[in-house]
Amino acid sequence: MTMRAAEAATFADLALPDAMRAAIGRELESLPDPSADIDRASARCHQVFAMLPLDLLRSVLDFGRHNDAPGVALVRNLPVDARTGPTPLDGGPGRGKSGFVSEGVLLGLSGLLGEPLGVLTEKAGRLIHDVVPVAGGERTQTNQSSAxxxxxxxxxxxxxxxxxxxxNPDFLVLNCLRGDPAxxxxxYYADARDICGELPSDALEILRGPHFRLNAPGSYTRSVAGGSEVLSEPVPILSGxxxxxxxxxxxxxxxxxxxDAGAAFERLQETCRSVAHEVRLEPGQALLVNNRKGVHARSRFAARHDGRDRWLQRTYVRRSLWDIRYRVTPQDHRVHF
Ligand SMILES: O=C(O)CCC(=O)C(=O)O
Ligand SMILES: [Fe+2]
Structure with missing residues (x-):
């Protein structure tokens, strides 16, 4: 992990003391499959994570609640499962885990930021997403990619x-089960505050105008539009x-x-690279990502599709589900169209 000293304010580096990692790990070893009753699991994980040292608990809560908090936080020295099993080849879930410690960590951290939610077109509406390289998706602009x-x-x-x-989610939580063997x-995470500090005012003005149409996520265009583009209305890239x-x-x-909008967008991408914080996630580490304050990216890496590839679990989190109630499915109050 590297951090540009000048941008310390947009990155938080948090670590559990060893005794706390062990204590939380012991409690989570007996967590039943959270997908059986996610609200109960989430309440239980809340109880377990309440034992974090006060300053650490407060830092995670502050990350979720304060506008002037960092856009990204790394949490290190988290408990891991005794056995992780092979990285799933098909986009998950995994089948060889000894228990649900990683899911508990993910739900515990997510619950301090807000409410996990599912979207039917993203990982079939599951609340815990497996982010793994998938054969066939290597070159896509989706979380299945690697090449x-x-x-x-x-x-x-x-x-x-x-x-x-x-x-869309206010936050993503990424919990690493297996690092990239190579x-x-x-x-990467580029905070809009750092981006705005670097870009010239003419580019900023263009990026603040409705001169852009966003293509829907690959998971959506694949499942609903046969892979064709499904563009948003004209929107600004920067707002607020x-x-x-x-x-x-x-x-x-x-x-x-x-x-001009095209040139400003090119400039934005270059600026993202120059201001980005970088993290090489390892097991026992989770990344808390504010999905409004900044943008994230991932380098290319080699995938072998042999059960040993990099493996993250992810949640999508909103502070409140109220504003998206028009999308809720009748079957599940956390899952949305
Ligand atoms: O693999 C990563 O590090 C991030 C992938 C990503 O963009 C996501 O899970 O939303
Ligand atoms: Fe992403």
């Missing part, structure tokens, strides 16, 4: 209103006040509506 740089993006959600940056895979900018970028293609 390409996954561009700086926000996790967006197709919505019939034409805005894909409204029903150590190549890097996760000068000190608290929000950014929305799609991984799966951004259409700039004129040449």
């Amino acid at each position: 390409v740089f996954l561009n700086f993006h926000s996790d967006i959600t197709y919505d019939p209103t034409g805005r894909y940056d409204r029903a 150590g190549e895979a890097v996760t 006040g000068g000190t608290h900018p929000e950014i929305a970028v799609s991984a799966n293609g951004v259409h700039a509506l004129n040449r």
